Amino acid sequence: MMISRIFADQQKSQEGLSAEAIKTLRKQKIGAFFRYVILILCGAVMLYPLVWMFSAAFKPNYEIFTSLSLWPSEFSMDGFINGWQTGTEYTFGRFFWNTFMYVIPKVILTVISSVIVAYGFARFEIPYKKFWFVTLIATILLPSSVLLIPQYLMFREMGMLDSYLPLYLPMAFATQGFFVFMLIQFLRGLPTDMEEAAMIDGCNSFQLLIYIIVPILRPAIISVALFQFMWSVNDFLGPLIYISSVEKYPIALALKLSIDVTEGAQWNEILAMSSIAIVPSIVVFLMSQKYFVEGITAGGVKG
Amino acid sequence: MSKVTLEKVAKVYSNGFKAVHDIDLEIQDGEFMVMIGPSGCAKSTTLRMLAGLETISGGNVRIGKDVVNNLAPKDRGIAMVFQNYALYPHMTVRENLGFGLKLAKVPADQIEKQVDEAAEMLELTPLMDRLPRQLSGGQAQRVAVGRAIVKRPNVFLFDEPLSNLDAKLRASMRVRISDLHKQLKSSNRSATTVYVTHDQTEAMTMGDRICVMKEGVIMQVDTPANLYKYPKNLFVAGFIGAPEMNMIDASFFELADGSLNVEFGEFGLCLGASKSEKIKKKAITSDITLGIRPEFIHLADEHSAKDQLVKGTIVRMENMGSEFYVYFSVGSQELCARIQTSIVEEKLLNTESKEQLFYFDMAQSHAFDRKTEENISL
Structure with a gap:
């Protein structure tokens, strides 16, 4: 243009x-x-x-690795039909459902907890604030696999294995420092005048958050939700460790399942289901693209 | 009653920096008080302490009879207008105006009535459904003022509200705010106003009284006219008035008749008897700074008193339309005179000579003690 x-x-x-x-x-x-x-x-x-x-x-299984052409010589929907049925007693729809069962609470909890913690960091005087902030940044740098074993043991003691709770419960405590950091940066770029005006208008700290900060933070919040959505849908390791029964498998594990069960993998089925699996992420991204771009640029550069 | 009183109010920051030094100030009910000073003089800090946005390190702030030191901003009965409007970007003009009342749980029909009334006062009615980003600077500031009026506060606080507007809009908003203040006052509503600015024109035209601050200390509080005519110290004299008052390092000695003669360079200027008396009472040393405003320096003519003349070399002239600012040097000092265009055209534009005799109207001059910087000729 x-x-x-x-x-x-x-x-x-x-x-x-x-x-x-x-x-x-x-x-x-x-x-x-x-x-x-x-x-x-x-x-x-x-x-x-x-x-x-x-x-x-769309190719029959034998053609996939034999021809370089992108256009199938024999157009077939078998991959989609058989893939959807899966080799288990559940259809692929079940796995979609399972995915959303933990992704949606995860996104909601992440947004709520991260906004509250970021608000605290950006706007309140906390004793030793610098130390806490550095600690927060340090958790971003910490590889998540380091925590796997202690966390697994903890959730085992709590009797939460083979449920989605271990996947989303930690998010209620703003454990993903990156999102908190992103929101803090965004908030720091915002002039405080509006909040002061609202305080004079009669807001207490909580009303300030609900009526003023959250609406203004909307682009950043949408970015957080989107990132969390995409990362969670793609997450493989988490479900692999905590979910053991097939009826609770999310997409990421279900795809792997089809490779495991038969010796000669039905690649067309796997690829067909992979194609479907990325649809939610793409749809969500396209819907909120405008805010997403606004959010990441605004968070980094200015308010 | 919404008198505002500051009693020995101080502000010390956590790093030990003392921004406001025990200031006392009394703002009468319905008065329009302007606080002015160079940037960093803590005028905004003082206002923010009044609003409750900044903690008070010492002293008392009273609104009416109550000490409000520890009250939350919303409980002080104030409304504030900010420099960058501070409108809520996600709310329409109507929602912006009514937000404070909504929080105070005022019934909806009452909110609507009050919002419509304020909107009418500020000609905002056609803009009610717009978002702040769809408003021009002037409109946005009107909404911000409206938001303050809707709340019917006891005290209005303005923090440099016109600084973001262009010159023309600033002039019209100035008049509008002044009129609004009069209107509120005449309709018997609370109209006590504290207005922070760094613009002298705003201060001189809007204020019932002006409080001049410097580095967290009040230098003088008085009406605009008095501030201009009788500046208490060197700072106020230099700060109020444009172009600035001429400041000349000089010393004086007593003549045989008892009046004082001010000397600088090779020139001696005779102060009148009454000024001399005042100075003699207050002066500690003979070292003074002589202050004289540009409009009290004229081109000399045959009627000018011989003992009040100074010869200067014209450096440059600025044409202001109805008058000229004539800059001339005397020794190492550069001084400024405001001279009517007709006189400049007659006497200066037709002559090659850069050297001119200037007449200093010494009755209008001020003498400042060079050490204490106090005006000793009042």
């Missing part, structure tokens, strides 16, 4: 320009052409695996 407008402007103004200026314009056009060719090539290289996955989902 921008580029075409620039070109249009250039053409409009070309009349009455000196030979020198026309030469410069032509050079710019050629430059732009090469830039776009390179960008498109890079884009194609990155998108190729995804496109290959989609196309392979």
Whole structure:
């Protein structure tokens, strides 16, 4: 859009320009052409695996690794139909349902707890605030696998194994420092005048959070929710450790399941289900794309 | 009653920096008090302590008869207008105006009545359903003022409300706020106002009284006219008035008739008998700073008293339309005179000579003790 407008402007103004200026314009056009060719090539290289996955989902199993063509020679929906039935007693729909059973509480708890903690850090005087903040940052740097064993033991003692609680319960305590950090940065960039005005208007700290901060933080909150949604849907290790019965398997484990059960994996089924599995993330992303981009840029640069 | 009293109010920050030094100030019921000073003089801090947005380190703040030191901002009966409007971006103008009342659990029909009334006062009625980002700066500031009026507070606080507006809008908003204040006062509503600004024009035109501050200390509190005519010290004299008052390092000695002669460089200027008497009573040393406003320096003519003339070299002239600012040097000092355009055209523009005789109207001059910086000629 921008580029075409620039070109249009250039053409409009070309009349009455000196030979020198026309030469410069032509050079710019050629430059732009090469830039776009390179960008498109890079884009194609990155998108190729995804496109290959989609196309392979429609291929019969024997064709997948024998032909380079993206277009199936024999168009077949078998991958989708059989994949959906799965090799277990449940359909793939069950696994979708299971995924949302822990992803949605996880997202909601993350948002609520992170906003509250970030609000505290950004706006209140807490004794040793610097120390706590550094601790928070340190938890971001800590590899999550370090905590696996102690956490597993803890949840075992609490009798929560083979349920979704270990997956989302920790989120109620703002354990993901990255989100808290992101929201703190966003809040720091916001002028406090609005909050002061609201205090004079009669808000207490809690009303301030609900009526003023949360609406203003909306883009950042949406980013947090989106990140958490995508990461959780993709999470493999968590469910693998805590969920043991197949009826509770989320998508990530179910896909692995199809590879395990038969020796010669039905790749078209697996790829078909993988294609379906990324749909929720894509849909959610597209719905909130505007706020998402606003949120990550606003959080980092300014309020 | 909504008199505001500051008694020995101090502000010390946690790093030990003392921003406000035990200030005393009494703002009468219905008065429009302007606080002015250079940036960093703690005028905003003082206002914020009054609002309850900043803790008070010492002394008492009273609104009416009650000490409000430890009251939350919402319980002080105040409303505040901020420099960058501070409107709630996600609420429409109507919601912005009614938010305070909604929190106070005022019935909906009452809220609507009060909001509509304020909107009418400020001509906001056609904008009621817009969001703040759809408003121009002037409109946004009107909404901010409206939000204050809706609450019917005892005291209005303004924190440099016009600084973000362009010059023309600023002038019209100035008049509007002044009118609003008069209107509230005449309709017997509380209208006590504290208005912080760094703009002298705002201070001089809007204030019933002006409080001039410097580094957390009140330098003088008085009406605009008195502040201009009788500045108590060097700071106020230099701060109020544009172009600035001319300040000349000088010393004086007594003439045979008892009046004083102010000397600087090769020039001697005779102070009148009455000024001399006052100075003699207060002066400790003979080292003074002579202050004289540019409008009291004229081009000399044949009627000018001979003992009040100074020869200067014109450095540059600024044409202001109806008058000229004529800058001239005397020795190493540069002084400024405000001279009517007709006189400049007649006497200065037609002559090659840069050297001119200037007449100093010494009856209008001030003498400041160079050490204490107090005005010793009052």
